[in-house]
Amino acid sequence: MPDGNLKLRGVVRAVLGDHVDTDIIYPGRYLNITDREKTAEHLFALSYPEIRGSLAAGDFVVAGKNFGCGSSREQAAAALKFAGVGAVIAGSFGRIFFRNAINLGLPVVIAPEARAGCAVGDQLEIDLGAGEIRNLTGNRSILAAALDRKCVELLAAGGLIPYLKAKRVA
Amino acid sequence: MAMTIAEKILARAAGLHQVVPDQVVTARVDLAMSHENADLVRKSFLEIGALRVWDPTRIVIIFDHRIPAESERTAATHKAIREFVAAQGISNFYDVGRGGICHQVLPENGHVRPGMLVVGTDSHTITHGAFGSFATGIGATEMAGVWCEGALWFKVPHSFRIDVQGQLEQWVSAKDLILYIIGKLGADGADYRAVEFDGPAIRRLSVASRMVLTNLAMEMGAKVAFTPVDEELLEYLRPLTPQKIGSIAPDRDAHYERIITIDASREVSEPQVACPHAVDNVRPLSELGEVAIDQAVLGSCTNGRLEDLEVAARVVAGNTICERTRLVVIPASQQIYREALHLGYLETLVAAGAIINPPGCGPCVGVHQGILAAGETCVSSTNRNFVGRMGSKDSQVYLASPAVVAASAVAGRLAHPASIVQEDPCLMEI
Numbered sequence: 377m378p379d380g381n382l383k384l385r386g387v388v389r390a391v392l393g394d395h396v397d398t399d400i401i402y403p404g405r406y407l408n409i410t411d412r413e414k415t416a417e418h419l420f421a422l423s424y425p426e427i428r429g430s431l432a433a434g435d436f437v438v439a440g441k442n443f444g445c446g447s448s449r450e451q452a453a454a455a456l457k458f459a460g461v462g463a464v465i466a467g468s469f470g471r472i473f474f475r476n477a478i479n480l481g482l483p484v485v486i487a488p489e490a491r492a493g494c495a496v497g498d499q500l501e502i503d504l505g506a507g508e509i510r511n512l513t514g515n516r517s518i519l520a521a522a523l524d525r526k527c528v529e530l531l532a533a534g535g536l537i538p539y540l541k542a543k544r545v546a
Numbered sequence: 547m548a549m550t551i552a553e554k555i556l557a558r559a560a561g562l563h564q565v566v567p568d569q570v571v572t573a574r575v576d577l578a579m580s581h582e583n584a585d586l587v588r589k590s591f592l593e594i595g596a597l598r599v600w601d602p603t604r605i606v607i608i609f610d611h612r613i614p615a616e617s618e619r620t621a622a623t624h625k626a627i628r629e630f631v632a633a634q635g636i637s638n639f640y641d642v643g644r645g646g647i648c649h650q651v652l653p654e655n656g657h658v659r660p661g662m663l664v665v666g667t668d669s670h671t672i673t674h675g676a677f678g679s680f681a682t683g684i685g686a687t688e689m690a691g692v693w694c695e696g697a698l699w700f701k702v703p704h705s706f707r708i709d710v711q712g713q714l715e716q717w718v719s720a721k722d723l724i725l726y727i728i729g730k731l732g733a734d735g736a737d738y739r740a741v742e743f744d745g746p747a748i749r750r751l752s753v754a755s756r757m758v759l760t761n762l763a764m765e766m767g768a769k770v771a772f773t774p775v776d777e778e779l780l781e782y783l784r785p786l787t788p789q790k791i792g793s794i795a796p797d798r799d800a801h802y803e804r805i806i807t808i809d810a811s812r813e814v815s816e817p818q819v820a821c822p823h824a825v826d827n828v829r830p831l832s833e834l835g836e837v838a839i840d841q842a843v844l845g846s847c848t849n850g851r852l853e854d855l856e857v858a859a860r861v862v863a864g865n866t867i868c869e870r871t872r873l874v875v876i877p878a879s880q881q882i883y884r885e886a887l888h889l890g891y892l893e894t895l896v897a898a899g900a901i902i903n904p905p906g907c908g909p910c911v912g913v914h915q916g917i918l919a920a921g922e923t924c925v926s927s928t929n930r931n932f933v934g935r936m937g938s939k940d941s942q943v944y945l946a947s948p949a950v951v952a953a954s955a956v957a958g959r960l961a962h963p964a965s966i967v968q969e970d971p972c973l974m975e976i
Contacts, residue, residue, distance in 0.1 A: 399932040404912040408620045422934040442734040448669040450685040476685035540594045
């Protein structure tokens with residue numbers, strides 16, 4: 377996310393179903409790529425390769441429940457972030473993916489009604505601290521869970537690496 | 547106030563008398579495990595600007611995902627990790643040919659004990675709850691933070707208790723039980739929860755079988771899972787470590803968000819199979835009809851242990867693997883490999899037509915050593931059957947017990963072991 381900004385505005389680029397697992401987001405065959413930026417080339421490679429090409433910086437991905445279930449592979453969160461995704465909004469998240477996203481500075485928002493309340497192309501405004509999503513295209517609010525204070529703190533720092541860096545300097 | 551196992555361990559590790567669900571605590575980590583993704587951890591660690599890891603004796607690194615190296619890129623990764631491990635003085639390092647699958651090597655070498663807080667850069671780190679430890683998967687950057695500080699924040703999970711009554715019938719294993727439970731609760735049925743398995747059917751299980759339960763609790767979203775710390779476990783652990791082995795149990799009036807009772811004898815009366823492409827898409831074997839099998843895989847952190855190789859050897863003994871089917875066998879560790887050699891299980895499997903892969907993750911992660919082509923169908927004792935997990939996105943993976951995998955390899959289609967084994971069933975108690 378752009379340097380700790382907790383208010384985001386962007387366009388929904390994909391609306392996916394339930395249980396989008398980490399193999400779908402980033403297939404195991406590419407796990408030996410350890411340059412975070414390069415992981416973006418394989419985002420959704422097996423099942424939705426078209427999403428990657430359609431993404432503009434700051435776009436949102438919306439999904440149903442249990443997004444990112446499965447493996448602990450951090451490349452799943454890295455691929456989304458470096459492909460330009462500004463935030464993932466889902467009904468619920470696999471817990472390791474959720475933490476990975478926060479640690480890499482990729483905003484994740486829990487909003488069970490987002491999938492029903494968003495269509496591809498909708499413009500949204502998200503307030504991460506307050507847990508609010510406003511669908512500007514549909515002119516309606518979507519209920520979202522406020523992030524834990526610890527997560528807001530990490531996102532505000534831009535992720536765990538800058539957070540720890542700053543802490544070491546202080 | 548009474549606490550569950552997860553609450554007790556987090557309270558201890560956070561230096562608090564008590565914790566309650568949803569509380570966020572910072573806890574000291576007792577053990578930090580990584581495999582090949584230690585390279586990602588290393589990169590984040592250096593990016594943070596850290597120079598030395600907080601405690602090299604608490605870090606364990608085990609190569610398993612791509613061994614021996616299947617590509618130049620992996621070879622370079624292995625090399626970078628070897629150099630880092632040497633520079634940091636991390637002596638608990640299991641290189642190619644020295645260990646095997648991390649979740650087998652860790653307990654086998656006495657690294658995990660009851661009451662410990664264990665984190666690993668692998669989702670199936672949850673397996674170590676079978677040793678009474680609070681063990682959970684984290685990502686690489688988060689691990690870099692642990693390498694720097696030796697501590698991590700946790701949200702105290704709510705706890706489920708799964709009480710399993712009755713007993714497992716012949717040809718019904720821990721794998722069938724946990725697949726049944728995942729089918730019942732769903733792939734997110736235990737999201738963020740601590741799961742305690744207990745009851746007479748659980749206490750009768752071997753340590754290896756308990757590991758199957760805690761391992762697969764990941765596939766219903768659990769953060770940690772536990773089986774009881776009892777004499778069976780303590781007997782297993784004593785020869786492995788000179789360290790004092792503590793014990794841990796939930797308080798009698800600990801609070802559980804949900805208590806689920808299962809009568810194994812009645813509800814899980816036959817082998818269970820997770821059908822493509824979800825681990826919670828579980829059906830009893832008898833309902834599946836004719837499913838032709840191209841490849842059968844026996845191995846993984848879920849089911850590659852000695853008892854798994856033993857039952858497979860018993861099923862295929864005197865039979866030949868079906869001509870249309872490949873049977874790929876992967877012992878979970880070097881130690882298991884040697885024991886299985888010594889006991890003749892591998893001789894039996896190879897004589898029947900199996901191929902033996904080196905101890906490691908093998909094709910489970912979809913990298914090498916048994917990748918599936920489009921249109922192929924696999925029955926596997928592993929833990930995930932997601933789209934494209936083991937190869938082509940147009941391949942199909944059915945998850946089942948080692949006995950069903952072996953029987954299906956012989957039959958060339960999904961098969962019940964009883965339809966293959968000619969022995970007197972009274973002698974076949976498993």
